[in-house]
């Protein structure tokens with residue numbers, strides 16, 4: 032086996048040095064009753080060329096954004112990834128070390144993560160960021176737990192316009208600790224109903240959780256939501272599932288958010304059938320010691336040279352065990368660094384330009400599709416690169432029809448919202464050309 | 480000065496590189512975008528101005544060349560598996576095959592959307608379905624959820640299922656038994672599930688003894704979390720009796736599967752009475768660690784827990800694979816979308832490359848390599864549990880401490896010799912542990928070089944201890960002031976002015 036260097040002769044020499052006759056003897060501690068007495072039922076080994084052929088055959092059975100016009104977003108966005116990103120994350124020096132426990136030989140990962148933390152702060156307008164969580168939904172769940180720890184309160188108020196899977200994950204996490212849940216409806220504008228928010232908020236509520244742009248594509252006005260939460264001593268948690276929006280949309284940190292979480296895969300990592308992804312997690316300075324996850328800090332070595340280390344470990348499982356702020360250990364360093372590489376490659380101008388391109392293309396599509404007979408806009412609020420169309424025909428049937436023209440037309444919202452079962456969620460990114468958008472309109476019956 | 484001649488560690492040219500924020504020039508760009516082929520409306524026309532941002536002050540403005548140089552330079556400050564021996568105990572730092580990277584990047588996987596129709600995702604679903612079968616077979620279990628994103632996430636998912644199981648029988652119960660040698664994620668996970676941790680002491684042989692479990696086991700114990708082989712590198716040889724005791728009082732047996740690399744094809748946790756186990760794909764199944772993720776922590780379980788698995792599960796209906804969301808007793812979801820799918824592609828490719836016999840061979844050689852190191856360093860370093868080990872061996876600094884040389888000094892000195900240090904000061908039940916896990920992907924020559932370096936260090940401890948206290952000498956930086964980092968936390972760069 033090419034991944035196992037030791038030959039039979041090497042093994043024999045080692046057995047001799049140990050003073051045993053066979054490898055079997057080394058396993059003597061395993062009781063006979065629980066030894067496996069047959070080979071594992073796993074197929075026999077394949078050569079590299081065979082395995083590549085078989086795995087490629089599986090890949091070829093899937094639709095993908097190269098072969099289809101992709102108008103599906105819903106928390107997983109089809110953005111362009113500059114070529115250098117892949118080359119850089121494939122460098123063994125980034126790909127193959129462990130979590131940087133020995134800072135003297137991990138300054139590369141540590142400096143990159145320190146820069147990532149800074150970039151997330153700049154993007155979200157927050158004071159401090161951790162070095163990554165698993166992905167957007169569990170990051171949001173951990174934010175709700177953090178708010179519970181800070182406030183000592185056990186009720187979460189969450190907008191129904193938050194990604195359904197983020198809501199589901201937060202509910203799963205929170206219910207273990209007896210934290211209860213209430214959902215706030217959205218209005219005809221497609222934004223969280225502030226009147227209802229005010230009614231639901233009380234001194235029992237630890238946090239209000241909203242998403243912006245929300246799952247319906249609409250940009251929330253966060254400032255009044257923050258004021259409402261703060262008026263009862265609750266925190267505002269803002270999830271951002273589409274980070275590219277922050278190139279142009281006011282960052283939650285400038286609107287009073289206390290914790291900002293979100294999904295960073297949109298920053299250059301891509302679809303990957305949903306993962307790996309990276310959860311970002313940023314907060315205010317005063318809550319720093321309540322954060323879950325790894326933190327990289329600046330310090331100096333014995334000779335006064337600047338360097339970086341994992342720090343504030345007294346929050347973490349390996350020191351605090353059951354009193355830790357989270358159980359998270361391995362997170363998503365490489366994907367975090369990939370998103371940092373994306374942000375520095377784009378720079379302030381590129382982040383703005385790509386956001387504008389998304390906005391304009393989506394605005395064009397929105398106009399164009401809303402004029403097709405049998406379709407109309409469901410919500411009136413401002414959107415970024417996603418919007419909801421109400422349809423006369425069943426959304427499921429429409430989507431099926433589009434597949435024949437190599438178009439993945441969006442999401443049938445009935446899957447998550449019974450009240451929107453006559454609606455489609457359509458996403459347009461910089462990857463969708465005008466001819467593609469026109470072809471979608473035409474396929475829906477919109478002429479031209 | 481450092482005296483590491485004739486070993487692989489040496490000094491070389493590395494370049495200084497400031498933070499990216501201290502570089503660049505206004506107007507410099509590293510990106511290109513397609514032209515705007517739709518009406519160029521102003522942002523304020525589409526979004527109310529109060530919801531827009533002005534800019535992103537502080538974001539660097541650099542060229543593509545600058546980005547490549549920046550990351551290439553800082554990358555060279557990292558030690559990694561590709562560079563050399565990385566015997567970090569409990570972390571299974573094996574070689575990461577490159578074919579796996581190619582497979583994960585095939586457009587049919589990398590550019591597939593998780594919500595695209597099932598009939599257009601059959602390849603992804605088949606890969607997941609087959610991977611489930613393989614992992615279930617290796618672990619000796621009935622089903623596997625591929626959803627969790629790392630080991631600790633798997634622990635959490637497993638314990639949530641146990642909690643749901645008990646709740647469905649009328650009482651979620653209140654306690655979890657955890658041996659003192661357990662990884663910190665075990666107690667932290669228990670707390671996240673609302674359980675109180677009851678510690679269990681290991682016996683003199685370094686394993687959990689049935690009688691110790693019997694003493695604390697009662698009807699309020701939801702589960703025991705055992706790690707087998709454990710963090711001392713020892714097989715929990717009373718696990719079958721322990722399981723019987725726990726089951727007799729209605730409890731569940733959770734196994735932390737971080738150390739599965741030592742028993743593939745040799746012994747299966749499911750055959751030892753284990754009900755739930757997480758499998759760290761970024762350890763045993765060759766997913767690269769990436770400097771701290773991404774990983775994946777699939778959870779294998781016995782039939783009686785299947786109703787509580789997170790949604791969706793992958794099911795086979797005739798020739799067609801589907802995602803099943805209609806599972807009324809499910810704990811719900813632990814992450815968005817189906818899984819850290821790209822990680823699954825890598826581990827699937829690995830399993831198909833290794834095959835049944837190859838997986839067994841990997842475990843055998845991993846255990847052989849660990850025992851070889853143990854046998855060669857025994858006597859030079861104190862071995863607290865003097866028995867054959869499994870995939871890793873644990874020494875201490877007891878023989879060096881009389882020269883005022885400690886585990887940390889030994890670890891840092893190894894860096895000068897060209898090796899990554901072992902895991903240190905863990906497990907907590909061993910004073911000043913040095914936990915060495917070589918894995919099967921290292922040759923005898925590499926192990927011999929490492930053994931020689933460890934012996935030289937022991938000699939240096941006697942003859943020239945100061946060189947150890949000042950180690951490492953060769954890397955770009957020396958020991959870092961961690962106290963300062965924690966006392967005056969500086970967690971980001973800030974724009975001046």
Ligand SMILES: Cc1ncc(COP(=O)(O)O)c(C=O)c1O
Nearest residue numbers: 360361569629630631662664737
């Ligand atoms: C024994 C043990 N259990 C659990 C974990 C946690 O795994 P992860 O880091 O993937 O969350 C580790 C990893 O360090 C471990 O060594």
